[in-house]
Amino acid sequence: MPRTSPAPVRLLALLGVLALGATLAGCSTFPTPPTTQRAVPTSSAAAGAFPGDLVFDYQLGGGYEPAPGVGGVARDSTDTPAPELYSICYVNGFQSQPADRDAWLAEPDLVLVDAAGTPIIDENWPDELIFDASTDDRRARIAERVGASITACATAGFDAVEIDNLDSFTRSDGRLTVDDAVALATRYADIAHDAGLLIGQKNTGELGTRGRDEVGFDFAVAEECQRFDECASYTDVYGDAVVDIEYTDDLRGTFADVCADPQVPFSTILRDRDLAPAGDPDHVFEACAL
Template sequence: MVRLRAVGPALLLLLVTACSAGETADGTAGERAAEPWRPAPGLDWQWQLTGPLDLAVDVPVYDIDGFESDARDVAALHERDVRVICYINAGAWEDFRPDRDAFPAGLLGEGNGWEGERWLDIRQLEALRPLMAARFDLCRDKGFDAVEPDLLDGYLNETGFPLTADDQLAYNRMIAELAHERGLSVGLKNDLPQIPELVGDFDFAVNEECAEFGECAALTPFIEAGKAVFHVEYALDTEEFCATTTALGLSSMAKRLDLDAWRDPC
């Protein structure tokens, strides 16, 4: 064990200041690391959840699967100064995930239309808290900068549970709290009706198909707060939405529904 000799107050202050200003693993100053990353509007991004992971897309932000990706993928992106978002399903159980047996049967509702997935009873906060905490621990331990918790709008769907808007608010705020406790920023996925109430709890937004359904203006509270909105369309070509969404400040692109590596950005 190395022993440090006593130092005077001035030198001690210098040492403390130097440590706090030191660089973190992603090359940012220590003061910045004390707060979760908050992406600014207009950042270009890549979102890939299926297929061989293409790490070569020249964008400052990647959103990739938290289970399927590993720490080496995140580190490789960090070496290019790319921020990395961890996709985690927070609203549905998935029978293909390694933690599937940790979810009690009483939490599982109707299928959500995707093979192997069932809605979760988000009213059961105390049962879900440790399960989601473990998933966010996975993201943190792999070095991710942020999380994208999917399906934060169960109350708008036929889940098999009588979910209310208040149930969703309570659950979404718990999700944001769990992320922030781990030093991760967190995005609000869809749930457009509750944006005015949740914009202060989340660091950015992720949206699917707001242009197709004429809803993109609902995302402006995030832009006005200086927070990015990462947006995709599946059924529209870029010439059908880019002019509108770019003017609103959204980070938009066209993707295939399976979210493979292909992208057509605005």
């Protein structure tokens, strides 16, 4: 979802409610990840390599018929995949959706709080709670609940999943670390791969190769990497398997200037900040490769 400030990156889920593990059957407890670097199981056998030669549309504000030439879409986990197109499923993996607030507060130790016991929230999005991923037990319980949404994406027919708010540790007042984020993301990657899905790193270019080598991310979705001169932090790790979204209200020059920048990945698109669906007067979609 659209960034609202410079790095660290921040995303908003405009639509969608995470399916809770308590309401879905078949959830299981996932194994504890080792603390040392592991051999990452890739999902290529089940799902193939990420198609870096496709133009993707970012449709988190609501699905619609893609423009001619678009080969893939990203949609919310409560939406449906685009027929015959490569479809990425959006899941908020490190913070709650607004409608899920009370459900997460029912297990208060999974919500990050300050010394007074007040939930620590992102000041840009006060309806979202940050998950407390500081211990392995908590990460396992969080992953069991969020994992229900990941597997539901596979059941719905999506090809891949992107996990939002990987960088929530930067908004934790020092209570979470990048290692906590990596450990929780690793659980999500295992769940996705077991379900036959590829999994994408959302922003957080400062992670470097850890996302690929430790977590097992297969591709990256970056917002405004051209604006912030950080596209190489993704393409150096994932090659062509990078989707970049630039926004109309924060362009550096024109979109033609963006496309002429040698750092941008093949699938670099322009969207309106609110990701309005086609037919809405505010809707904008352009792609460098179209």
